[in-house]
Amino acid sequence: MTIRGLGGFLFLLGHEIRLAFRTRHDSQRGARLWLLAFLGLVILGVGWAAASVLSKFEPALTPPVLLAISAGIAFVATLMLGHALISATDAVYTRGDLDLLLSSPFSPWTVMTVRALGVAVQVATTYMVMISGLLVSLAIMGAWKWLALGPALIGLALFATGGGLFVAMALFATIGPRATRVAAQVLGAFVGASIFLAFQSQQLLPREERDDAANELLDRVLQVRAPADSPFFLPARAFLGDADALLVWTVSALIVFAAAAFWFSRRFTSDAAAILSLGPKKRAFDVRTRPFRGGVMASLVRKEWRLIARDPVLLSQVLLQLIYMIPLVFVLYRSSGDGEMNAGMFGLMGGVVAAISASLAASLAWITVSAEDAPDLVAAAPIDRRSLELGKLAAAVAPAALLAGVAAAGIARVDPMAGLWTILGAVAASISAGLVGVWHQEPGARKDFRRRPKASWTAQLGQSFVTIAWAGATGLAASGLAGLAIIPGVIALGLLLALGESRRKPV
Amino acid sequence: MNAATAVNAPALALRGLAKSFGDKRAVANLDLDVRAGELYALLGPNGAGKTTTLRMVAGLLQPDAGEIGIFGVDARADPKGAKRITAWLPDEPMLYDKLTAWEYLEFVAGLWAVPTKVAKARAQELLELLDLWQHKDERCEGFSRGMKQKAALAGALIHEPKLLMLDEPLTGLDAAIARQVKDLLQQRVRNGATIILTTHILDVAERMAHRIGIITDGALVAEGTLAELQTRAGVGMSLEDVFLQLTTNTRRPEPTA
Numbered sequence: 001m002t003i004r005g006l007g008g009f010l011f012l013l014g015h016e017i018r019l020a021f022r023t024r025h026d027s028q029r030g031a032r033l034w035l036l037a038f039l040g041l042v043i044l045g046v047g048w049a050a051a052s053v054l055s056k057f058e059p060a061l062t063p064p065v066l067l068a069i070s071a072g073i074a075f076v077a078t079l080m081l082g083h084a085l086i087s088a089t090d091a092v093y094t095r096g097d098l099d100l101l102l103s104s105p106f107s108p109w110t111v112m113t114v115r116a117l118g119v120a121v122q123v124a125t126t127y128m129v130m131i132s133g134l135l136v137s138l139a140i141m142g143a144w145k146w147l148a149l150g151p152a153l154i155g156l157a158l159f160a161t162g163g164g165l166f167v168a169m170a171l172f173a174t175i176g177p178r179a180t181r182v183a184a185q186v187l188g189a190f191v192g193a194s195i196f197l198a199f200q201s202q203q204l205l206p207r208e209e210r211d212d213a214a215n216e217l218l219d220r221v222l223q224v225r226a227p228a229d230s231p232f233f234l235p236a237r238a239f240l241g242d243a244d245a246l247l248v249w250t251v252s253a254l255i256v257f258a259a260a261a262f263w264f265s266r267r268f269t270s271d272a273a274a275i276l277s278l279g280p281k282k283r284a285f286d287v288r289t290r291p292f293r294g295g296v297m298a299s300l301v302r303k304e305w306r307l308i309a310r311d312p313v314l315l316s317q318v319l320l321q322l323i324y325m326i327p328l329v330f331v332l333y334r335s336s337g338d339g340e341m342n343a344g345m346f347g348l349m350g351g352v353v354a355a356i357s358a359s360l361a362a363s364l365a366w367i368t369v370s371a372e373d374a375p376d377l378v379a380a381a382p383i384d385r386r387s388l389e390l391g392k393l394a395a396a397v398a399p400a401a402l403l404a405g406v407a408a409a410g411i412a413r414v415d416p417m418a419g420l421w422t423i424l425g426a427v428a429a430s431i432s433a434g435l436v437g438v439w440h441q442e443p444g445a446r447k448d449f450r451r452r453p454k455a456s457w458t459a460q461l462g463q464s465f466v467t468i469a470w471a472g473a474t475g476l477a478a479s480g481l482a483g484l485a486i487i488p489g490v491i492a493l494g495l496l497l498a499l500g501e502s503r504r505k506p507v
Numbered sequence: 508m509n510a511a512t513a514v515n516a517p518a519l520a521l522r523g524l525a526k527s528f529g530d531k532r533a534v535a536n537l538d539l540d541v542r543a544g545e546l547y548a549l550l551g552p553n554g555a556g557k558t559t560t561l562r563m564v565a566g567l568l569q570p571d572a573g574e575i576g577i578f579g580v581d582a583r584a585d586p587k588g589a590k591r592i593t594a595w596l597p598d599e600p601m602l603y604d605k606l607t608a609w610e611y612l613e614f615v616a617g618l619w620a621v622p623t624k625v626a627k628a629r630a631q632e633l634l635e636l637l638d639l640w641q642h643k644d645e646r647c648e649g650f651s652r653g654m655k656q657k658a659a660l661a662g663a664l665i666h667e668p669k670l671l672m673l674d675e676p677l678t679g680l681d682a683a684i685a686r687q688v689k690d691l692l693q694q695r696v697r698n699g700a701t702i703i704l705t706t707h708i709l710d711v712a713e714r715m716a717h718r719i720g721i722i723t724d725g726a727l728v729a730e731g732t733l734a735e736l737q738t739r740a741g742v743g744m745s746l747e748d749v750f751l752q753l754t755t756n757t758r759r760p761e762p763t764a
Contacts, residue, residue, distance in 0.1 A: 277706070292627045294616070294617055299614050299616075300617075303603065310646075381618035430695075
C-alpha cells in the first residue's frame with residue numbers, strides 16, 4: 001500500500017476527515033460562511049484578550065500553581081475523552097461504510113487505523129480551533145514560550161483519544177457489539193460532564209459542611225508536598241512551556257495513542273463481521289394478535305413514541321440532554337431538607353427547568369417532524385397538514401411537559417407558587433420550541449440526530465432565543481417577580497409570531 | 508366535482524397537468540384518462556415524468572397548472588376526499604424500521620381512519636396472502652427488500668383504495684415474490700379496484716395491463732391496448748420495439764441552463 005496518492009493511506013485519511021467534518025447542506029453555504037466568519041472573529045477577539053494577559057504572565061512553578069493547572073488540564077481531558085468515545089462509536093457504527101471500505105483493496109488493519117487517526121484529528125482539531133485565536137495572538141506578541149500550549153493540547157487529544165479507544169474496546173469485549181454502541185455514547189456524555197457533576201455533587205452537603213469541605217480542599221492544595229518536578233506535574237509543566245516536559249508529554253501521548261490504535265485496529269479487524277452483521281433481535285412467532293387501536297392523532301403519537309423508545313441510541317442521546325438537570329436534583333434534595341431556599345434559587349431552578357424541557361421538546365420535534373422515516377406515507381394520508389403537525393407536536397411536547405411536571409412538583413413541595421410558574425413556563429417553552437421545529441423543519445435522518453442543530457440554522461437560532469426568553473420569564477415569575485416576567489414573555493411571543501410568519505410553505 | 512365519488516366518472520382524469528422544477532419541465536400539459544376497474548401501465552424512459560405525475564395525483568406535489576379528478580373528486584379542491592380513496596406506493600417502500608409489520612399496518616389503518624375491527628381482519632388477510640403472517644411481529648428493519656415491498660403493499664391496500672398507484676412495484680423482487688405481488692394486484696383489479704403502475708419491465712406491462720400509456724418529456728405520446736400500440740407502430744413489433752420507437756423519436760433535447 002502506498003502512503004500518498006489515490007488508494008494510499010493519506011487518501012483514506014483525507015476521506016475520513018472530510019466525512020467527520022461534513023455536516024451541513026450545500027444550500028446553506030452562504031449562512032455557513034457568515035457564521036464561520038463571525039466565529040473566527042470571536043475566537044480571535046477572545047484569543048487576543050487572553051494573550052494580552054498571558055504574554056505578561058510569568059507563573060511561579062510552585063506545586064499549588066501546578067496543581068491548579070493540572071486540575072484545568074484534567075477538566076479538558078474529561079471533555080476530550082467523552083468526545084473521543086462518542087466519535088469512536090460513530091466511526092464504527094453510525095457511518096455505515098465499513099462494508100464498502102472492508103471490501104476495497106485496503107487492508108482491514110489500515111481501514112481501522114485510519115479510522116482511529118480520524119478520531120484523534122477530529123478531537124484535536126475541535127480544541128485547536130478554540131485556542132487558535134490565542135496562539136495567533138501570542139505569536140504576534142512574540143510570547144513564544146506560551147506557544148507550547150498548541151503541541152501540549154495535541155498531546156492531550158492523543159492521550160484522550162487513546163483512552164477513548166481503550167474504553168470502547170473494553171466495552172466491546174465485555175458487553176458485546178450491540179450494547180457497546182449505546183453504552184459508549186452514554187459513558188462518553190457522562191465522562192464529558194463528570195467534572196461538572198462532581199463539582200455540583202457537593203450541593204448534597206449542608207452549607208456548613210460544604211464550606212468546611214472547600215476550606216479543607218484549599219488547605220490541601222496549599223500544602224501539596226509533591227515537588228514541582230514530580231512526574232505528576234509533567235502535563236502542567238508541558239503546557240507552561242517546559243521544553244523537556246513537553247517532549248516527554250508528546251512522545252508519551254504518541255505511544256499511548258499508537259498502542260490504542262494498534263489494539264483497536266486488530267480487535268475490530270477480527271470482529272468487523274460482528275459489527276456488520278448486527279441485525280434486529282427476532283421474536284418468536286405467536287399466532288395470537290392483539291387488537292388494533294385507532295384514532296388518527298393517537299396513531300401518530302403512538303407511532304412516534306414507539307419509534308423513539310425502540311431506538312436505544314437515539315433515546316440515550318435525547319436523555320443525555322437531561323444530564324445537566326442532575327445538579328438541580330442535588331439542590332432540591334438538600335433544600336427540601338434544610339429549608340434554606342430563597343426566591344433567587346426558585347427563579348434559577350424554574351428557568352433551568354423551562355430551558356431543559358424546551359430543549360427536550362425541540363429534540364423530539366426534530367425527530368418526529370424532520371426525521372420522519374416515511375414522509376410520503378403521512379403526506380399521502382387523508383389528514384390535513386395542521387392535524388398532522390399537531391399530532392407530531394403533541395408527541396414531542398408531552399414527554400417534555402411530563403418531565404417538567406416532575407421537577408415542578410419537587411419545587412412546589414417547597415414553594416407551591418414557584419412550582420406553578422415553573423410548570424406553566426416549561427410548558428410554554430416546550431410548545432414554542434416544538435412549534436419552531438415544526439415550522440422550520442429540514443429533512444434529516446434519525447442517525448444524524450446529534451448533528452441536527454446544523455441542519456436548520458433558523459430553527460436552531462429561533463428555538464434558542466425563544467427558549468432563553470421563556471426561561472427568563474419563568475425564572476422571574478418563579479422568584480416572585482411575575483410583573484417583570486411579562487417583558488421576556490412578550491418577547492418570546494413576539495419571536496414566536498415572527499418565526500411563524502416566516503415558516504416554510506409546502507412544495 | 509364534489510367529495511362524493513361520481514358513478515360514471517373515470518378513475519383518473521388529468522387535464523392540462525403541468526409541473527416544472529426550476530427550468531426543468533417535468534410534466535407538460537398532460538391529459539390522461541384511466542377507466543375505472545382497469546390496470547393501466549405508464550411507461551417511459553427515466554426522467555419522463557411518470558413519478559412526478561403520480562406524486563401530484565397522490566397529493567404529494569402541488570401542480571403548477573391543470574386539473575386532477577379521481578372518481579369525480581377534484582383532488583386539488585378536496586385533497587382529503589381524494590386521498591381517502593387512493594393509495595400510493597413508491598419504488599422505495601415507505602416503512603418504519605422499528606415497527607413490526609403488524610404495528611405498521613395498525614398505524615396506516617389509523618391514518619386512513621379504518622375502523623379497528625375491519626382493519627385488523629384486513630391486516631391478517633393481507634399478511635397471509637403475502638406470506639408475511641409468520642413475520643407479523645418482527646420489526647421491518649430485519650426484512651429483505653421483497654418483504655419490505657410486500658409489507659408496504661399491504662399498508663397501501665389496508666383501506667381498500669379505489670385507485671392504487673404503484674411506482675416500479677416489482678423492482679428488485681425475486682421471481683416468487685414478484686409473482687405474489689402480481690397475483691394480488693390482478694385479484695384487486697378483478698374485485699373492482701383501479702391500478703396505475705409505472706414499470707421498466709415491459710413484460711409486466713405486456714402481460715398485466717389493460718391499457719398502456721407511454722410518456723416522454725412529461726407528455727403522453729401514445730396510449731392504447733398492446734394490440735393498438737403494435738398496430739400503430741407496425742405489424743410484428745414487440746412492446747419493446749414500440750416503446751423504443753416512440754420514446755427515441757419523440758424525445759426532445761434537454762433544456763440548457
